[in-house]
Amino acid sequence: MAAGRPGQGGATILETGVDFAVWSRKSGQIELCLFGDDDKELARLPMKRGDDDVHRLFVDGLKEGARYGYRAGGVYAPDDGLWFDPSKLLVDPYAKELDRPFHYDPLLGTSGAETQHLVPKAIVTRDVPVKPGKPLFKPGGxxxxxxxxxxxxxxxxxxxxxxxxxxxxxxxxxxxxxxxxxxxxxxxxxxxxxxxxxxxxxxxxxxxxxxxxxxxxxxxxxxxxxxxxxxxxxxxxxxxxxxxxxxxxxxxHTGESDRFGTTLSLRGLDNLSFYRHLTDRPGELVNDTGTGNTVACDNPYVxxxxxxxxxxxxxxxxxxxxxxxxxxxxxxxxxxxxxxxxxxxxxxxxxxxxxxxxxxxxxxxxxxxxxxxxxxxxxxxxxxxxxxxxxxxxxxxxxxxxxxxxxxxxxxxxxxxxxxxxxxxxxxxxxxxxxxxxxxxxxxxxxxxxxxxxxxxxxxxxxxxxxxxxxxxxxxxxxxxxxxxxxxxxxxxxxxxxxxxxxxxxxxxxxxxxxxxxxxxxxxxxxxxxxxxxxxxxxxxxxxxxxxxxFSVFSETGFFDGHGDVEWISPSGQPMSVQEWETPNFSTLGMVLSTRDGQGGKPARLAVLFNRSGGEEIFALPGPSSWRLLAPNGQEKSATSAIVPRRSVAFYLGS
The missing domain is CATH 3.20.20.80 (Glycosidases)
Incomplete structure (x- = not known):
């Protein structure tokens, strides 16, 4: 065993063993705990703190699939924001696989109560990188x-x-x-x-x-x-x-929650560094999330x-x-x-x-x-x-x-x-x-x-x-x-x-x-x-x-410039008047868009007509286009005016 090589966190599989690293500034001694398949603790090994507050240890002969956790010693003074309790088994913040789900138990938040049997163990895993292609999703999708x-x-x-x-x-x-x-x-x-x-x-x-x-x-x-x-x-x-x-x-935030919550990982490793606290009361967690704690995302380690x-x-x-x-x-x-x-x-x-x-x-x-x-x-x-x-x-x-x-x-x-x-x-x-x-x-x-x-x-x-x-x-x-x-x-x-x-x-x-x-x-x-x-x-x-x-006009992200790309109309087919815009209970709106019919298709106009009233509304469609109702069955019906049923939206294509 050795102090380990530089690295911020996690378990790294090397040729002859596994290198462990975990960051904690406020703790005393960090110990690596190794477990067998029967969940029994096989070893508890002290780690060496570096000048960068990363605690490291290389375990010779250890292989992929090994199960582990940490324990952190130090001062236990919750009023001062210090929660170091060696009875708490802690999950590696860099854990990439766990052997079981988390299940709540009051002992997870009880000072001095052993939690080895309750806390999932991290599994030493080997990364299998892929070559990521360009994202398929594009803004507007x-x-x-x-x-x-x-x-x-x-x-x-x-x-x-x-x-x-x-x-x-x-x-x-x-x-x-x-x-x-x-x-x-x-x-x-x-x-x-x-x-x-x-x-x-x-x-x-x-x-x-x-x-x-x-x-x-x-x-x-x-x-x-x-x-x-x-x-x-x-x-x-x-x-x-x-x-x-x-x-x-x-x-x-994390599931460790407020002062009455659990000690599972970050809280036990370095509560003051990982979470935000009131400046004048270091024992009081900031709750900008409504869930009891707030992660200190401006901490360089976080x-x-x-x-x-x-x-x-x-x-x-x-x-x-x-x-x-x-x-x-x-x-x-x-x-x-x-x-x-x-x-x-x-x-x-x-x-x-x-x-x-x-x-x-x-x-x-x-x-x-x-x-x-x-x-x-x-x-x-x-x-x-x-x-x-x-x-x-x-x-x-x-x-x-x-x-x-x-x-x-x-x-x-x-x-x-x-x-x-x-x-x-x-x-x-x-x-x-x-x-x-x-x-x-x-x-x-x-x-x-x-x-x-x-x-x-x-x-x-x-x-x-x-x-x-x-x-x-x-x-x-x-x-x-x-x-x-x-x-x-x-x-x-x-x-x-x-x-x-x-x-x-x-x-x-x-x-x-x-x-x-x-x-x-x-x-x-x-x-x-x-x-x-x-x-x-x-x-x-x-x-x-x-x-x-x-019609890509919907998924495009540029703002309309008002120069022919969009027109807002009333049922008369004319542009919406100031009075109509300001009428409190005005129940209709037409949006006429300049677009293309299909990718690289012919220029077209698309009318999207809104009717929130309890009765049918008839829209006069603006010329000189000829218009067709777009229907789910694929049958496009020619129209010079649009009948928009109660509480509905209708789509008409003009050319």
């Missing part, structure tokens, strides 16, 4: 957000053993569905190892979404039992079908850990990019959010990451936490303004005609800052947080009783409506009205300029029974019931998705 486990748990064609796993995403039936609706990239909700929040086990509940990570690189064995090989194979199969893969990663984690998934699996949960934390420093923070700039400048798609959820709950439009280009950003404005328009709220047009045009009011000429918006109407799209038109209020918090959790304002009955109903008229509203919402989303995102099942009427905070429902509430999907809605989604691909 269609992203499909997938919660991996719920997505295929009930899929009848997927073998029972594969259901709920990453491998299931590559099943031919799943791929056929993705291709039918024209998905450009799947965005996988967290698949790295996570732990349940401590209040869930007593309620008999489990976290089914994974937004409570412990390890940033290690894949969760529940979702990816085949490890990186499974992810790599799935990415390759999706790529072969022209579908990109984006990973939703959580670097803003910054490198983030970069190395991203590189790991690109070089090891060939993923196309990343979505960052509560992304302002990545730009937080002692002075607040900084768009040009060292961490954000390092992500964009890295030679492996510079061409990947980066997507920010541009808000957290800390001071100055709402940063929509403020991330550095080329970051794409989730646009909740589009979500709320489009919802409110179709709900019938006053003064929403202008905001609808702004959303359709790419939100230049937000993304044209600092002279930008194109949108970075990711437009969406529903996401994993909040109502499903069907529940949006079926419930006036949230119904989260199953979460065990007396319906106190989840957002209270959802900009939703129920069409005459709260929740499920057998009234055919209400069912039809809801389906019409869903079609109108989907059509509106696919007609927006920029990138769009749809959550899995929203194309088919998936419900969560009014639960708008279903992270803890790893059951039929969130599992996608493939047998109950609405094929009429799926066919409608496939149709409008095909229009989006046929």
């Amino acid at each position: 269609f992203i499909y957000e997938v919660a991996v486990r719920p997505f295929t748990m009930l899929h009848p064609d997927v073998p029972q053993a594969q259901r709920g796993t990453v491998a299931a995403l590559a099943h031919p039936s799943v791929i056929a569905h993705l291709k039918r609706i024209g998905v450009d990239a799947v965005e996988l909700m967290p698949i790295t190892a996570w732990i349940d929040e401590r209040h869930l086990p007593p309620l008999g509940l489990r976290n089914g979404w994974g937004y409570n990570p412990v390890a940033f690189m290690a894949l969760d064995p529940r979702l990816v039992p085949g490890g990186m090989a499974e992810l790599r194979d799935t990415v390759a199969k999706l790529h072969a079908e022209g579908i990109g893969v984006v990973l939703d990663l959580v670097f803003n 910054r490198q850990l983030i970069i190395d984690s991203l590189r790991h998934f690109v070089l090891g699996a060939g993923v196309d990019g990343f979505r960052f949960d509560l992304a302002p934390v990545l730009g937080r420093t002692a002075g607040g959010f900084e768009a040009n923070s060292e961490t954000l700039m390092a992500i964009l400048a890295d030679d492996v990451l510079s061409d990947r798609v980066m997507i920010a959820e541009p808000w957290d709950i800390g001071p100055g936490g709402y940063q929509l439009g403020n991330f550095p280009a080329p970051f794409l950003e989730w646009n909740d303004r589009v979500r709320d404005d489009v919802r409110c328009y179709w709900r019938g709220d006053d003064h929403k005609t202008g905001p609808l047009a702004t959303a359709l045009a790419g939100s230049s009011d937000i993304f044209s800052r600092n002279g930008a000429t194109g949108t970075r918006s990711v437009n969406f109407l529903a996401a994993h947080d909040g109502f499903t799209l069907r529940d949006l038109v079926s419930y006036s209020g949230k119904h989260n009783e199953a979460n065990g918090e007396q319906n106190r959790d989840g957002h209270n304002e959802n900009h939703s409506w129920n069409n005459g009955a709260e929740g499920e109903t057998h009234y055919p008229d209400i069912i039809r009205r809801r389906r019409d509203d869903l079609k109108a919402l989907l059509s509106t989303l696919f007609a927006t300029r920029g990138s769009i995102m749809l959550t899995a099942g929203d194309e088919a009427g998936r419900t969560q029974r009014g639960n708008n905070n279903a992270y803890c429902q790893d059951n039929e509430i969130t599992w996608m019931d493939w047998a109950a999907l609405d094929d009429e809605l799926i066919a409608h989604t496939a149709f409008i998705s095909s229009l989006r691909k046929r």
Whole structure:
């Protein structure tokens, strides 16, 4: 055994053994613990601290597949932010594979309680690099957000053993569905190892979404039992079908939570360095995330850990990019959010990451936490303004005609800052947080009783409506009205300029029974019931998705210049007047676009006509074009005027 060679972290397989390295500035002694297949501790070996605070050890003769963890000694003084407790087995922050999932137990947060039997062991693995090609997903494309486990748990064609796993995403039936609706990239909700929040086990509940990570690189064995090989194979199969893969990663907090949480990894290794604390009270964690702790992403070691984690998934699996949960934390420093923070700039400048798609959820709950439009280009950003404005328009709220047009045009009011000429918006109407799209038109209020918090959790304002009955109903008229509203919402989303995102099942009427905070429902509430999907809605989604691909005017990201590229009309066929724009309850809007019919096709005009009223509307279509209604059955009907049914969006092609 020797002190080891330079390196920031992790286990590196060398010719004659394995080199271990782990960073900790505040600890006393770090010990490497080796385990046998029977989970018994075989050895506890002291590591040597270097001048860079990296503790190192080379173990001669050790091979791939060895299982290990760390213990950190030092001062235990939580009021001072020091949590060193040698009774706690700690997971390597650079662990790339774990031998089991995390399961919450109160002993994980009990001082002096041995946790060796509770904590997953890291496995020494050898990297298998791939040569990543250019990302398949391009800004302006269609992203499909997938919660991996719920997505295929009930899929009848997927073998029972594969259901709920990453491998299931590559099943031919799943791929056929993705291709039918024209998905450009799947965005996988967290698949790295996570732990349940401590209040869930007593309620008999489990976290089914994974937004409570412990390890940033290690894949969760529940979702990816085949490890990186499974992810790599799935990415390759999706790529072969022209579908990109984006990973939703959580670097803003960890499952160690607040002061009363667990000691699993970063807290036990160096709590003061890894997490943000109040300047005058070092024992008090900053909670900019609402989950109990906030990762100190401006710490140089944490910054490198983030970069190395991203590189790991690109070089090891060939993923196309990343979505960052509560992304302002990545730009937080002692002075607040900084768009040009060292961490954000390092992500964009890295030679492996510079061409990947980066997507920010541009808000957290800390001071100055709402940063929509403020991330550095080329970051794409989730646009909740589009979500709320489009919802409110179709709900019938006053003064929403202008905001609808702004959303359709790419939100230049937000993304044209600092002279930008194109949108970075990711437009969406529903996401994993909040109502499903069907529940949006079926419930006036949230119904989260199953979460065990007396319906106190989840957002209270959802900009939703129920069409005459709260929740499920057998009234055919209400069912039809809801389906019409869903079609109108989907059509509106696919007609927006920029990138769009749809959550899995929203194309088919998936419900969560009014639960708008279903992270803890790893059951039929969130599992996608493939047998109950609405094929009429799926066919409608496939149709409008095909229009989006046929007419690139939607997926282009440059802002309209107003010189013939777009015209806003009223039912008269004339440009919208100031009075019409300002009429509180104006119920119609026409968007006439200059485009080409197909890639490299002939110049054409496309009219997208919106009618949120309760009755049919007739639009006069502007000349001199001849116009044809674009219908899902492929039959284009000639027209000089457009009849737009109640609560709908119609597409007319002019030449």
